[in-house]
Amino acid sequence: MQGFWAPRRIVMAAIAAGIVVWCVLALNWTWLADPKYQGLILQGIWTTIWILVVTMVLGMLLAIPLGLAQAAGPWWLAMPAAGFCGLIRGTPLLLQLWLLYYGLGSLFPSIPWIRQSDLWPILRQAWPYAVLALSLSVAGYEGEVMRGAFKGVPHGQLEAAKAMGMPRFTIFRRIWLPQALRRVLPTLGGETVLQMKATPLVATITVIDIYAVSSRIRQDTFVVYEPLLLLAVVYMAIAGVIVLLFRWLENRVPQKTA
Amino acid sequence: MSGLELLAWEAPGWGAALAAGLLKSVLIALGAFSLGLLIGIGGAYGKLYGGPVTRDLLAVYTTIVRAVPELILILILYFAFTSSINNLLLAWGFERIQISGFVAGIAVLGVVQGAYATEVLRGAILSVPAGQIEAARAMGMPPLMLAWRVTFPQMLAAAIPGLANLWLIATKDTALLAVVGYAELTLVTRQAASTTKAFFTFFMAAGLLYLCISILSTLIFGRIEAWARRGQVRQEGR
Known part of the structure; x- marks a missing residue:
């Protein structure tokens, strides 16, 4: 870090601070004072974060068997797994999301036992489809990883574990999985940031995340740029937190570097 | 009408509309990828050989673009790009023009692609043995000729996998233009699906088209990589 505050950096930081001050003073931020929007913004950020966390966890849980099937499975498991990963990675997430939301959303109401089931009030909402589509997307990309x-x-x-007579599942749980997870940890941080960047798509199927909140503010108040700038700042902050979190996680995992 | 009739080419079917959307998607992806490559080459050289200020500015560019969702960048740039061009034109005393979604889409996705291409190409240039570049410099080769004859041919092999990935991202990111209302494949598909209520038919057809692009691209990039690696010593066990 020595020499980070070289003269040019001080000048650049001053310019950046100047831009921020100009943005604060010259642009229209009055809508931020409205308690209605404050509440919506906080709820939106919360929705974005829980969708991100839930889909990453669910997606990784699916990705482990998908990766295992491709790495060590028989061909009748490896082929479908590879096909699934190719399918997810080869088509836009927006299309997958719309296929599940509009497709299943138009199919389910026509099936009586689904309409009468206890799950129907949940299936009528948009978020299950958002979570499903985003989780499958994580599973596809991380399955490959x-x-x-x-x-x-x-x-x-x-082989050593097998020679010691360790049962197969114990080998997987104690030796194979921990080491594989340790290997993906550096990649996983970047992938989580990518996943965060995919979350605003859920706004297109009426899930109210922070992106949807900003669109609503823009429509209500006719303020064009300011909500978008706020969005960019929020996402950059979340990305920063993710990067720091994974750096902390990586440091906690003991790693021997040769 | 049933499944395949809906996809027919002629008017009651949506085949021609889907094909037009596909063409637009591919053209925008091509344009954005090329623009991204140009920005990436400039950015990579700037990051490696530029002055300290250039490097810092490029670091800010790549960091911001990689931390903010594409959708929001598209919205910001889409509005900022069109309104700033119009402001410039008005300031110079010209008429305000309508900027087509096509050009704006290419410009916006190109700027996004450029940030990723900068990183890919920077890594690839670093993989060229430094001694060769130094030797060429010592022989008095002018910088452009050096880039063309020594750096580019050798970095290509290292850059192709990353660039192939970027191209696939470009084709899929064109779908995001549907959100700003540009009628590329995904939006046309949604229009067709909501008109006819045949959601599965259309979304699956569009998915198949995207899949064809990605499979075809993978094959083509595989060929290009094999060509770029010609003459390299193959490593054992790879």
Whole structure:
């Protein structure tokens, strides 16, 4: 970090501060004072964060078997898994989201036992489809990453465990999975940021995340740029938190570097 | 009408509309990818050989673009780009013009692609053995010729996998233009689907089209990579 505050950086920081001050003074931020919008903004940020966390966790839980099937499974498991990953990675997320929301959303009401089931009040809302589409997307991308991670674990370790008479599931739980997860940890931070960048798409199917809130403010108040700038700042802040969180996580995992 | 009739080419079917949307998507992806490559080459050289201020500015550019969702960048740039061009034109005494969604889409996605391409190409340039570039410099080769004859051909092999990935991202990011109301494949599909209520038929057809692009691109980039790696010693066990 030595020499970070070189003269040019001080000048640039001053210019950046000047731009921020200009933005605060010259642009129209009166809508931020409205308690109605404050509440909406906080709720929107909360929705974005929980969708991000839930879909990352669900997606990773799906990605582990997908990666394992491709790395070590028989062909009748490996082929469908590879096909699924290719399908998810080869089509736009927006299309997948709309397919699930509009497609399933138009199919379900026509099936009587779904309409009468206790799940119907939930299935009528938009968020289950958002969570499903985003989780499947994570599963597709991370399944490919996990495949590489499982393959990267030195084979000798698995053979040693087998030779010691360790049961197969214990080998997986104690040796294979922990080492594979440790390998993906550096990638996972970046992938989580990418996933965060995909979350505003859920606004297109009427989930009220922070992006939808800003669109609503723009429509209500006819303020064009300011809500977008606020959005950019919010997302950059979330991205910063994710990066710091994963850096902290990586430091906690003991790693021996040769 | 049933499934396949809906996809027919002629008027009651939506085949021609989907094909037009696909063409627009591909053209925008091509334009954005090319623009991104140009920005990326400039950015990579700027990051590696530029002065300290250039490097810092490029770092700010790549960091911001990679931390803010594409959708929001598209919205900000879409409005900022069109309104600032119009302001410039008005200031110079010209008429205000309507900027087509096509040009704006290419410009916006190109700026996004440029940030990622900068990182990919920077890594690729670093993979060229420094001794070769130094040797060329020592022989008095002018910088452009050096780039064309020494750096580019050798960095290509290292850059192709990253660029292939970027191209696939470009094709999929064109779908985001649907949100700002540009009639590319995804928006046309949604219009067709909501008109006919055949959601599965249309979204799956569009998915298949995107999948075809991605499979075809993977094959083509595989060929290009093999060509770029010609003459390289193949490493054992790869």
